[in-house]
Amino acid sequence: MITLTHYLTASAVLFCIGLVGIMTRRNVLMILLCIEIMFNAANLAFVAYARAWGDLGGQIVVFFIIIVAAAEVTVGLAIAVLLARQLKTLNADEVNLLKW
16 A cells, blocks of 8 residues: 555655756756756645645645746746857856846
8 A cells, every 4th residue: 555655755755856956967958857856746745645634735736836837947948048049058057147
């Protein structure tokens, strides 16, 4: 039987994978992908708690997280395309346009 602990463990592992990916990768697209993995880890935890407690509140929160993730991907990819056109690179260390 799969319990709440199994879902939360899988969620924690996914979140840690995303966090390590953000800290180690320098490509903007890979960083965006790792953020999406972290969003999905949070979604898994919310759905697991919603199922365990028999409440739909967690699933409603997941719906809004998916909306925010879609907006983040749209804006992030637009920025990545502009960076690739202007700087010919997607390396986060070489990008200093967003600094004052």
